[in-house]
Amino acid sequence: MAFFSLRLQIARCGRQDDLDVFRRRYIDLYLVHIPIAAKYVDPTKRYPPGWSIDGESAKVITEPVSIQETCQAMGELVDAGIVKNIGVSNFQGVCRIADHRPSPLRPHPSLSPRNRTPSLLQQSLFDLCNEEKIAVTAYSSLGPSSFVELGMDKSIPPLIEDPKIVTIANKAPAQILLRWATQRGVAVIQKSNNHDWIVQNLDCCSFDLSEEEVKTISAYDRGLRFVNPAEICDPPVYIFE
Ligand SMILES: NC(=O)c1ccc[n+]([C@@H]2O[C@H](COP(=O)([O-])OP(=O)(O)OC[C@H]3O[C@@H](n4cnc5c(N)ncnc54)[C@H](OP(=O)(O)O)[C@@H]3O)[C@@H](O)[C@H]2O)c1
Numbered sequence: 090m091a092f093f094s095l096r097l098q099i100a101r102c103g104r105q106d107d108l109d110v111f112r113r114r115y116i117d118l119y120l121v122h123i124p125i126a127a128k129y130v131d132p133t134k135r136y137p138p139g140w141s142i143d144g145e146s147a148k149v150i151t152e153p154v155s156i157q158e159t160c161q162a163m164g165e166l167v168d169a170g171i172v173k174n175i176g177v178s179n180f181q182g183v184c185r186i187a188d189h190r191p192s193p194l195r196p197h198p199s200l201s202p203r204n205r206t207p208s209l210l211q212q213s214l215f216d217l218c219n220e221e222k223i224a225v226t227a228y229s230s231l232g233p234s235s236f237v238e239l240g241m242d243k244s245i246p247p248l249i250e251d252p253k254i255v256t257i258a259n260k261a262p263a264q265i266l267l268r269w270a271t272q273r274g275v276a277v278i279q280k281s282n283n284h285d286w287i288v289q290n291l292d293c294c295s296f297d298l299s300e301e302e303v304k305t306i307s308a309y310d311r312g313l314r315f316v317n318p319a320e321i322c323d324p325p326v327y328i329f330e
Contacts, residue, residue, distance in 0.1 A: 119163060119172040123179040125318060125326050126154035140322065147323040176226075179316065181214060181329060206232050207248065207269065207309035219274070226276040229315060230266050235280070236315045243315065251309075257302050267293035269306045 128150040130138035142150045166172040206229050218225045229235060232248030248254055249262040257265050263279075263286065270277050271294055279290045298306075318326035 116172045118174045118176060121159060121177045124156055124328055126152045128152050147321060149322045149326060206230055207306045208232060208311045208313040210310040226278055227270050228278055230270050230277045231263055241315050260296060261289050263290060264293045268298055269303060272298055
């Protein structure tokens with residue numbers, strides 16, 4: 090079964106539009122991609138809209154739409170049966186995810202995908218999500234791998250080639266990094282165009298890491314971000330400390 094996930098544009102998005110574009114009856118997961126209300130782009134003109142106003146340059150135009158307003162609109166999509174789950178991405182603890190739930194009386198399943206590689210642990214945000222019963226999903230579990238082709242890898246050596254990682258357990262380095270996340274209660278969204286790697290990645294829960302091995306990998310925390318709108322948008326958009 091395919092799990093269909095979309096990233097929200099802004100609170101005023103066309104609601105039915107996204108379903109029409111993909112010929113779907115409902116969306117499994119609807120996300121705030123990043124806490125920036127970028128100017129709405131009609132999906133019939135350009136889809137996906139990307140970050141920038143023209144889909145090519147770094148120029149970002151924002152609109153005065155609050156996160157509260159956006160989360161409220163997302164809650165209404167759940168009530169209407171159009172969306173099954175809602176979530177946020179690239180939020181920091183300071184945004185107090187919990188404060189932006191649609192309503193304390195109507196808890197919706199929430200999910201918070203974020204850059205949770207060993208090099209960006211964000212332990213306090215993880216603890217906050219656990220406390221608020223918000224499921225956490227990690228992207229970029231393999232470190233800089235997917236940012237190499239975008240020139241955004243910050244010249245960090247690939248984690249899957251790190252001498253310490255490759256000697257942990259008798260498993261492929263990618264499996265070790267994925268297991269490090271899943272063993273700590275974090276879901277992972279992995280992507281690959283290589284059939285063997287997809288099979289390998291899916292088999293990342295057939296073994297356990299020792300407590301010592303988990304600690305060794307956690308020690309890679311560098312507070313390192315690959316996606317930071319302050320570095321890639323024009324004008325810079327400051328959302329992270
Ligand atoms: N919310 C956000 O801000 C955000 C940001 C980034 C990504 N994402 C999403 O997260 C999902 C995953 O993207 P990601 O950035 O996290 O990428 P990723 O899965 O961490 O890395 C993908 C890269 O790793 C390679 N790879 C995959 N499995 C491997 C294996 N077993 N051994 C060696 N190399 C392997 C892939 O190579 P091949 O392609 O050659 O197979 C590709 O170059 C995507 O849907 C993406 O849209 C979301």
